[in-house]
Structures are given as C-alpha cells and as structure tokens.
Amino acid sequence: MSAGQVGLVAILALPAVGAAVTAALPERFDRAGRAVATGFAAATLVVSVLLFFGVGGGGFVHQVPEQGPPGIHPWHELDLTWVPGLDLRFHLGLDGISYPLVVLTTLLTLLCCVYTWWRAPAPGRGRTLTALLLVIEVGILGTFLALDLVLFFVFFEVVLLPMYAVIAIWGGDRRVYAARKFALYTLFGSVLLLVGVFVVVSAAGTADIVALTGGKGLSRTTQLVAFTLFALAFAVKSPLWPLHSWLPDAHSQAPTVGSVILAGVLLKMGTYGLIRIGVGVTPEGARWAAPVLGALAVAAIIVGALVCLAQTELKRLIAYSSVGHMGFVVLGIATVTTTGIQAALIGNIAHGLITGLLFFIAGAIKDRAHTGELAELGGLRETAPRLAGLLGFAAIASLGLPGLAGFWGEAFGVVAALRLGGPLWTTLGVLAAFGGALTAAYFLRLLRRISHGPATPAVANLSPRGYAVEQAIWAPLVVLILAVGLLPPIALDVADEPVKALIEAIS
C-alpha cells in the first residue's frame, strides 16, 4: 500500500476508532473521553492535510495521466473487494473536487470536539456527543471519498442516525420533533438515492464512479430516470426549495455543534453528490433537468431571503439563510459549466466556513443571553463589543461582501448563469443577483436589531468575559474566511483540473 492509500484508510479509521474508544469509556472519565475524541479529531485533520502532499507536480497542479478513463483522476486511490454480490467495492479516492470538502470536514469536526471538550451542552454526557460527532465525520468523509456508487450510498446513510441522536438528545425544546423530521426527510432522500444507484448499476453493470463518469453505457432514458432520483435525493440533503422544510427545525433545535456540522458539511453531501454523481454519472439527465434545477435554485434564493426578512429568531434566521446560500450553489451546478461548478465548489467551502462561524457565534449569544429572539437581543455592541464585531464580520461575509469568502461563489454562480445566455438563464441570473441583494438586506436588518440600539435586559446582564476558548475555536474560521476571500485560488486551484476533466468527460 502506498502512503496515500494508508492515508485514505487512516482518515476513516481514526475517527471510527476514536468514536469506539470514547463511547466505551465509563461515565467518570467523561472529560477525559472528550479529550480523547478531540485527539482523534486532531489526528484526522493532520492526516487530511498530509494527504495533500505527494500529489503529482509537487503541489497545486496535478499531472493528468496519459491513459485511463477521463473524468476523474484521483490523487490517491484504494480499491478493495467488499461485497461482490451487491456490486459493492471499498473504492476510495481523493481529488481536487473532494479535497477541500474533506479538509473542511476534518477542521469543523475538530473545532466542534474542542468546543464540546470545553463545555458539553445539557444534559451532559459530552463524551457520547463527541463520539457521535466522530461517527458523523466517518460518514461525511466516506461520502466525499467514495468512488463506488453503492459505497457512496452506504456512507450517505451512516450520518443519519448519529445526527438524529445529536439533535434528539442535546437539542432545544422541540428537539424530538425536529430530530424525527430530519431523520424521515433525510431517509426519504437516501432511499431514492438507493433506487437511483441501482437503476444505474443494473443498466451499466458496474458501480465504479470512475468508469461511469461521462455517462457512457447508459441510455438516455436510464440517465433521465436516474438523474431524477439523484436530484430528488440530493435536493432533500442540500436542501433545495421546496424540500427544505426539515432544515430550519433541525438547525434551530440542534445544539451548537450539531448546527455547525449540519450547516458546515452535512449539507455539502448533497451538493457534492449532485456534482460527482448527478452531473458526472448522468450528464444527459443533468442537462435535461438543468432549467428546472436552476429555477428551483433561484426560487430557493428568493424564498430563503424573503423568509429570513421575517424571521424573529437568531438560529432560525441563520438556518433559512442556508437555504438561500445553497440555492446559489445549486444554481452553479445547474449551469453544468466549468465556471458554474467551480462557483459551486467555492460556494460550498465558503458557506461551510461562514455558516459554521455564524452558528458558533449564535450559540455563544444564546448560551449567555438565554434567548435567541431578535427582539430581546439589542445593543450587543454595548456589553460585548468583540462578540458583536465577530457577528458583524460573519454576517457581512455571509451576505457576500467582495474580499470575503462568500463573494466568489455567489458572484460566479450568477456569472455562470448569465454566460449561458438565453432568456431563461439571463432571467435566472438577474433574479439570483436580486436575491443576493435581499441577502444583504436581511443580514443588515439582523445586525441592526442585535448590535445596535439600547441594550435589552437580556443583553445588559451578558458577561463579555469567558470566551477566550471560543475565540480560539473561531480564529481558524475567521482566518480562512479572509484567506479564501482574498485569495480564492487556495480553494479553487486544486479543483481547476478535475472540474475541467469532468466537463470534458461529459461533453
């Protein structure tokens, strides 16, 4: 086995072993268990960073192999037999499309583990929470790494019940309802994925994503059927309007770390799947459904923004803002162009960083003020200027200010739509840009309500001290938001070659 293959196994095995060890510890070692889990999460992050090295060309540019199937050129690849009777191979691979998401996952999981180590949410049992976070990490990383359709489905499912437990045990007042809604919606999506997967596998005779990319060997009808199923499955996960209604409940009821993981990386499983499998394996279906997908994406942007304008609760507002942001990502994918998909990829990363930070900050505010109602949260600037400043930074990043991470994905999503031209895509591009303006409106409204004005009683008693640990946790996110905003190539260059190869393979 090469070092890269060892890395691929390690990046899944480390959190899995960490989860088992942490969960097995007895109750009196709760804090130690959280520390152990954090250690495993840190080791996973280190492995994910190490996987970058050893890439051909010594860094950003990957050498395209002379032969071999077009479409996907993994940096590292591992292909083992698992269940031949179900066409399931343990086939993992890493390339420029998945790599940024892998690092985002390992980073956010580590930050969430550190946060839980520092303070476990009610009702305690922090080690169980960290163990579940590690299991979720296994599922998400496996989804991003899988190069076998059936394996992709298996990892896609792994996430569901641990996340259900995170919401149902550590969530807010309506946690049981929110958790069940999340589980049922998500399972509905993933069973459609299962059917779609075997529509493809039974027609093509293989589940190898590398071989399937480009849609060779699949008839047009098969592609249309399969893409419809895939699109529905990923639309639930992403989520795309009108299948989004699980998201506001799940995000607003989940504990802080749950919201961060949900918004930060879990949603990306949907958009990643749409690119890798929807566009990659069933390109004809993707092109056929592009107008519908684009229209729904723009509807999500507009509806998300309008709903946000009327929200009165902090976490719910941020949750709904995700609907709009993921709308931009799906719009980029729907164009099925190099620009669009690159915009989607950077939009994914930016949304993960920014919304992760926003949920962390919202959690910090709710922990201290014991309320998330915007009406009861005024004048934060007076009692906690640094917290207010950070909230302002994250909100402005989220509304897409040039120079911060959120800008690139939204701007180029619109550009990709406009470049396609024609009345439909021009209209969609213009509407999406209008939606972007609405985004600015509701975030500015949020800042005006929370930061400015006289301090409300809830905020007046708020202690600005005691969040040195939190600031340490947020610091990497702040730095990355700035870095991706100022230097988008750090997130885009690795994806440049793979996206071009993908577009070439499907055209």
Add this chain to the structure above:
Amino acid sequence: MNLTQSVDNIALLPAYLAAGTAVLVLLADLVVARRGATTAVFAVGALATAVGALVVGSGDDRQTFCAGDACSYLFTGRTGLIGALFALLTLGVLAFSVPLLRAGEVPAGEYCFLLACSMTGGVVLAGAGDLITLIVALETLTLPLYVLVGLRRRSVAGAEAAVTFFVVSVVATAVTLLGAALLYAVTGALHFRLLATAFAADPKLLDVPLTSAAVALVVLGLAFKIAAVPFHAWAPATYDGAPLPVAAYLSTASKLGGVVALLAVTGIAAPVAGAVVSDGSVPSTNAVLPASVTGPVLAALAVLTMTVGNLVALRQTRMIRLLAWSSVAQAGYVIAPLGALAIAGGRTAEAFETALAAALAYTVFFVLLELSAFGAVIALRAGHGDGGEIGDFRGAGHRRPAVAAVLALALVGLAGLPPGLAGLFAKVTVVRSLLFGDSDWLALVVAVNAVIGLAYYVRVAATIFSPAPDTAAPGELPTGVRVPWPVAAALAAATVVTVVIGFAPQLVLDAAAGW
C-alpha cells in the same frame, strides 16, 4: 416397477437427528424428570442437528425417495444451511425460554418436546422435493405451535391466541392442499421437477383457468404462514398472547419455514431427463409454478403487506404487537423480490435467480435481527410473562445499557440503517434484485416503506433511551438482578452474528445464491 426403494440415510441424517432429539427430550423428561436435563438434551440435540445439516450439506448433493428422475427429498448445500439455521434458531429460542421454564409457567418436558418436533418439521421442509412432503413438513413445523402458543398456565390470552392461530392455520393448510390437488388434476404431477417440466413442455396448460386458480391457491395458502396481508390478522393477536419465546419462534423459525415453502413452489427446478417441449426442444431450467401467475399474485401481496404492516405498526403501543406488525411488514420485503416475476423483464433466468437469492438472503438477515430483538425484549422483561407497553421500556437504556443497546441495534437493523449494517444490506439486496428485474416501481414502494418503517422503529429506540418514569415499570427486573445466562449468551451470539454478517454480507449472499 421396482417396489423396493433404496433410501439414502445420509441425506436424511439431519432429519433423524432432529426427530431423535424430540424423542430423547421426551424420554429425558420421563426418566430424569428434571428441567435442567431436558433442556440440556434438547440443546445438545439441536446443536447436533445443526452440525449434521452443515456436514451433510457440505458434501455432494443427495436425493432420496425417488420415482424415476423426480425425488421427494433433496439435500443440497442450501438445504444444509437452512436446516442448520432452523436448528440454531430453535436453540436460541430454547435459551430465551429458560426464564419461562424456571418460573414454572409452562411444563418443561412438553414445551421442549413440542419445540423439538417443530424443529424437525423445519429441517425436513428445507429438503422437500414435492408438494406433499412440503405440506407435511410445514404442518409438522406448525402443529406443535398451536399447543405452544396456549401452553401458559392460567392465561386466557394464550388460549385465545392459540385458537385464533389454529383456526386460521388450518384453513390456510386446507387452501394449500386444495391448490395442490387441483395442480395434480391439471398436470398429474406433484414433484417440483415434474411440475416444472410439465409447465415448460405444455404452455397451453396456462390457458386452462383451473391452472391459474390452482397456482394462486397454493401461493395464497402459503402466504398465510408468513402472515402476508390480507392473511395476516392472526399474527398480532397470536404473538401478543403467546409466551414471549414462542412469539420469537413464530416470528423467526416459523416465518423462515413459510418463506422456504414459498420459495420452493415459486422457485426453479431442473427438468427431468428426456423431457421434450411441444416444439421439440429440451426445456431449460424452469419455474416450478408458472411465474406469469405467481409473479402478479406475489407483487400484489408484497405491496399490500409492506404498506399495511408499516402503517398499522405506526399506531401500536404494545411492544409485541409492534414487533408483530413490523414482522408483517418485513414479510412484504421478503416476497417483494419475487414480485419482479410479474413482468417479463423479471423472468429472465438471471433476474429470476437474483430474485430468489434476494428473498432468501433477506429472510436470513431478517430472522437474525428479529431473534436479537425478541431476545432483548425477553431479557428486559424477564420478570414478566408478556412484552408490555412500549412505555414500560422507558429508562431501559439507563438500567441495562448493554441489552438496550442490543435492542436498539436490532431495531435500527430492521429499519435498515447503519449502524445496523445487516439490515442495510438486506434492503440493498432487495432493491438491487428488483431493479435487476426491471421492477422500478416496486423498488420505489419498498423505498418509501422503509421511510415509514423508520418512523416507528426510531420511536421505540428513542423510548428505550429516554429517562425512566419515577416509578419502576411493573414486571421489570430490579436493578442488580442478572439476566439469566442462557438468555444473555444467546443474545450475545445473535448480536455477534448480525454484526459479523453486517460487515461481511457476502457470506449470506453466497449461501442464498445458486438456485
């Protein structure tokens, strides 16, 4: 005609072992008259039966009681595996019965003897090569259960359950027998190979309305045994009224028996030598009963069974009733792959074999998960005769974390989700076989039903881990009392097996393949 038959006693060895076990159990009860001795003899006998079935199955294919090319008893590798599975399921149920026997609620000797008789039926069933052997074996499997269901002393519910079960089951058997008789009238054959040859050789047989009626009657009669909707009404009442281990047996071994019988008649059999089709060619391996008739019947049964079972399970408040309805729904998933036979795309040789293998593989995954689930319920309710309300299980996760975790794992597996990988791969097997048989619509029905199923499985799992009410639930073992070791051991074994096949489902798929 030679009237003396040579009997292959090696092929019959597992059946001898199982029947011998029953006799020895009866003798042990008469001579030693101690509960421990009776159960020990039974356990050793069941184990010997399992080993015998596996050893004979690992050798060459055997057949006996032959009339020409057609044999009434066939022993292949798959027969051995199914026979062993029957014996091991019985052993597991016996272990789960220990608290019941210790409490003196049922007479140990009779209980063990009847269970051993039922096991004998199951072991023979796996090797049946004609309709009569099949029906006799199935009745041997079922008959002792009428008594077992009502064996609990001073239990009105048990008696009611037994009568319900008896009446429905006898009607079902009569229906199957009528079907078999009509089939004989149409084709003059009862052996599976002869039936397959007859239908292949003369397609005009299908134009006779009696043929379709006969085939449908056989299939529907057997559908009673697996509690498929609309022949399911006996199951919830019977499960709930029966002693818990007997309910576990009904839902695992007895259901496996029904599925094996159903697969035997809808499955495929090699044609007899010298058979000629009407156009002069030699018939290929063919369905025992014409798939064009069984397919639509099974597709309709599968859709109804899944949907009704899951929807009604949503509203159950009693643990055993919920498991019973879920078991009804699971029977729908079991027969769903055979529903692909309804259309031509599902009747190609390859799709046919995939469907049969998928149905059997799903059954194996299911009975193991179901055994874990019932075992965990028995362990949690060891001080009480029945499964109680679901609400009684609140706080179980706190009092008995290990058993509660096993129960949750089994329920999640039945829902078909990780970490219950065995259940996940079971669902994948079914959906895969349906799409290989071009039955996309049925795959979607299965998929949607999986979502409905999750709603109640996750509700129960969440209840187990929710905080306990202030007062201890009635019948709950006080904290500190140990779960009887046979229950714990059987539960651990079942859980280990489900975890292992969860990571290596190929073991089950290989065993189920190759019709």
